[in-house]
Amino acid sequence: MTLLTYTIFLNVGLKSLAMIFWFKVLTSIMAIIINQKIMAKEIFFYMNIGIGKKELTIFALIIDFTIWVLGIIILIKN
Numbered sequence: 001m002t003l004l005t006y007t008i009f010l011n012v013g014l015k016s017l018a019m020i021f022w023f024k025v026l027t028s029i030m031a032i033i034i035n036q037k038i039m040a041k042e043i044f045f046y047m048n049i050g051i052g053k054k055e056l057t058i059f060a061l062i063i064d065f066t067i068w069v070l071g072i073i074i075l076i077k078n
Contacts, residue, residue: 001023001024001027001028001031002024002064002067002068002071005020005023005024005068005072006071006072006075008020009072009075010075014076017072024065024068028061028064028065032057032060032061036053036057043056
């Protein structure tokens with residue numbers, strides 16, 4: 001989804017940033033929900049080493065949005 005938002009941003013421009021941001025938020029939420037249902041058995045590995053589901057989800061979202069924002073900043077500067 002990140003590459004799709006970059007492509008839309010390059011084609012439409014800065015005026016599409018609000019729409020792209022909310023699209024990214026919604027698709028990230030959907031991806032987290034789907035991933036937690038599919039990978040429910042694998043999450044026990046992280047729980048055994050002391051990382052809860054909430055912390056893992058928050059960390060994944062922070063990393064995802066950080067990479068996305070850095071990409072948008074790079075696209076704006078170019």
